[in-house]
Amino acid sequence: MPLEAKDVAQYLKDHPEFFTQYAEALAQITLPDPHGGRAVSITERQIVTLREQIKRLENKLAELIRFGEENDVLSGKAHRIDVALAGATDVSSVLRVLYAHLGGDFAVPHVAVRLWDVAGDPGAPELTPMSAEAHEFAAALKRPYCGAGSGPDVLGWFGERGSHVRSLALVSLRRGADTFGLLALGSEEPQRFYPEMGTLYLERIGEVAAVALNRTLS
Secondary structure: OOOOHHHHHHHHHHOOOHHHHOHHHHHHOEEEOOOOOOEEEHHHHHHHHHHHHHHHHHHHHHHHHHHHHHHHHHHHHHHHHHHHHHHOOOHHHHHHHHHHHHHHHOOOOEEEEEEOOOOOOOOOHHHOOOOHHHHHHHHHOOOOEEEEOOOOOHHHHOHHHHHHOOEEEEEEEEEOOEEEEEEEEEEOOOOOOOOOOOOHHHHHHHHHHHHHHHHHHO
16 A cells, blocks of 8 residues: 555654664755755754744744733733722712723723712713613623624713724623623724723723722712
8 A cells, every 4th residue: 555644754753763773864865945946954954944933932932022011011000090099089089090090091082981879969971871771781791891882872971072982891880799880991993992802901990990989989
């Protein structure tokens, strides 16, 4: 039966002593250069292959370093907003911290908060009544929503420029098992908030904001 290439490859893997016993065969074998038309020895081809592998590893390492640096920056921003929320003494202060840090440090162009079933100035934008659909949407969120710029009532929260929003992040604010608010972040960039993005920091900001609001509302 004729041998197939995979059979030869498997045999050489299973018998590493082959080229020790037939050293002259190793010296006679040449392979095509992957970057040109000339023939090269196995040793030269191995060097080329190793260089390519090293290059791939270097690129992967550079990517990991970049991700680590980006994560460090996000961690710093999250720490600063956490500290500021911990120091807020009333609801107005908590809201100012959210708007200032999310709009400034995190560079989110549109930030809005809506609260319900809480006491406060009925004329405040944050206490503007919401539709039943919006309440149900917020209560059903198990994790932050990230995606296209749509959602119940939300685009109107950003004022005149709400129609320019192309991507949203929506984070429920909870008191135990009950939902009492929604934090909305909007961007004109379609890929600023996308469905596959990680939401760890959004979840943490939502949790700390909810604790700060509950504390000051009480």
